Amino acid sequence: MDLVLLSPWDLGIAAALVCLLAALSWMLRLGIGRQLLVAAARSTVQLMILGMILKTLFAQTSLWLIAVMTAVMLAVAGYEVMARQQRRFRGSWGYGLGTLSMFLSSFTITFLALTAVIQVDPWYQPQYLIPLLGMLLGNTMSGIAIALDNLTRNTWEQRHAIEARLMLGHEWQQAITGIRRDALRSGLIPIINAMTTAGIVSLPGMMTGQILGGSPPLEAAKYQLLILFLIAAGSGLGSLTAIWAGSRRLFDERQRLRLDRLTGRQG
Amino acid sequence: MFSADTPLLEARNLHTDFLREVSFAVPRRQCLGLHGDSGSGKTLLLRALADLDVNQGEVFLEGVPRENFTGPAWRQRVALLPAESHWWADSVGVHASSWPMPVLATLGFPEEVLQWQTARLSSGEKQRLALARMLANQPRVLLLDEPTANLDRGNTEIVEKIILEYLESQQAAALWVSHDPEQLARVARRRAGMRKGRLEMEEG
Numbered sequence: 157m158d159l160v161l162l163s164p165w166d167l168g169i170a171a172a173l174v175c176l177l178a179a180l181s182w183m184l185r186l187g188i189g190r191q192l193l194v195a196a197a198r199s200t201v202q203l204m205i206l207g208m209i210l211k212t213l214f215a216q217t218s219l220w221l222i223a224v225m226t227a228v229m230l231a232v233a234g235y236e237v238m239a240r241q242q243r244r245f246r247g248s249w250g251y252g253l254g255t256l257s258m259f260l261s262s263f264t265i266t267f268l269a270l271t272a273v274i275q276v277d278p279w280y281q282p283q284y285l286i287p288l289l290g291m292l293l294g295n296t297m298s299g300i301a302i303a304l305d306n307l308t309r310n311t312w313e314q315r316h317a318i319e320a321r322l323m324l325g326h327e328w329q330q331a332i333t334g335i336r337r338d339a340l341r342s343g344l345i346p347i348i349n350a351m352t353t354a355g356i357v358s359l360p361g362m363m364t365g366q367i368l369g370g371s372p373p374l375e376a377a378k379y380q381l382l383i384l385f386l387i388a389a390g391s392g393l394g395s396l397t398a399i400w401a402g403s404r405r406l407f408d409e410r411q412r413l414r415l416d417r418l419t420g421r422q423g
Numbered sequence: 424m425f426s427a428d429t430p431l432l433e434a435r436n437l438h439t440d441f442l443r444e445v446s447f448a449v450p451r452r453q454c455l456g457l458h459g460d461s462g463s464g465k466t467l468l469l470r471a472l473a474d475l476d477v478n479q480g481e482v483f484l485e486g487v488p489r490e491n492f493t494g495p496a497w498r499q500r501v502a503l504l505p506a507e508s509h510w511w512a513d514s515v516g517v518h519a520s521s522w523p524m525p526v527l528a529t530l531g532f533p534e535e536v537l538q539w540q541t542a543r544l545s546s547g548e549k550q551r552l553a554l555a556r557m558l559a560n561q562p563r564v565l566l567l568d569e570p571t572a573n574l575d576r577g578n579t580e581i582v583e584k585i586i587l588e589y590l591e592s593q594q595a596a597a598l599w600v601s602h603d604p605e606q607l608a609r610v611a612r613r614r615a616g617m618r619k620g621r622l623e624m625e626e627g
Contacts, residue, residue: 323502412476
């Protein structure tokens, strides 16, 4: 099967649909038309640049260039996680907690997948590494953002109940156990939903892309499965790390609840 | 160190960003009555003593510095009863591992109270059950923040009696915050006033 090349004209038709939606939003006074257009423009520019960068990256297989590229991806994902928190940790924890959790989970799992599962040589071949890492970062990012937001928001809302337990001499782990469990669960729900409906309700984005790009459907399905499993492991590990470290940070060495380590409500 | 005249609870130069150099000592079986305008730091003092807020200074329990205890171990011994109690589970029973049944009976609760739903408790019931929940830990020091604020006269008398009997039988001590001078006269031999984060002992 040949790859059907998209012309600018083809993309223009799809873009026109987005413009139509924006026009509708203006007519219905939804107040989101501007945001929609900005997001569409951003994705166009970002993906075009990415395509060009990947083109040079693929041609060279330079470990240094790849390291810089992954560092930028991680930095942006870390910022995204922080931006989605209603109540962030103050200081370097605000940015560091999500970023470090993502680094630990996404990078190890990508490395594992490249060396043990796909077994490419060298393992950092950008054609495999960058898309895999991107998929993992994108999904662990949402998982960690949701889990952390849940943790800090519920801790804030249930601060009196937590302190009631501390007053009775409970350990901090006991006092926050329910909140921690809920936060972890919420971080895993997106990927569980994705796995549950994969192939029935939705054709996952990556598989769609591969099929449109001309791959045999069964091969595309296998790759999609690999990705889904890796994402599940990645967001699970990432959320676990973030929740564990984050909940520890909410208490000090005397096991007092330290809400002063969170910022006020953002946005 | 454990001589009979070692105070049960002693604070030396306790301070936070609000409290100023608070020093006092309470011997066994005694209650220190604490009064002061709202916003004078009474609740903050109790929270600092229970080590729930960041604070500096020295606090001793029977001569032992609090740093020798972990936070939870300290708070089991120096227990705070807040003005408003909070409940984290659906049924009353799970909030303590071994409820003091005689105390519950004296407070007028039937044995089934442990199956009651916390969401349906009145504020007075909550306050009395919170007292029983705290006494279940057999604390050495009771930090009481208006323990009878939501109670009628009859229940107020019962609660006062339970606490004073507890101090006597367990050789414990208490800090009792109240807006009612008559109550403080009934329960406390010594009294102190809080003003703008400072503690002033009153003679006589």
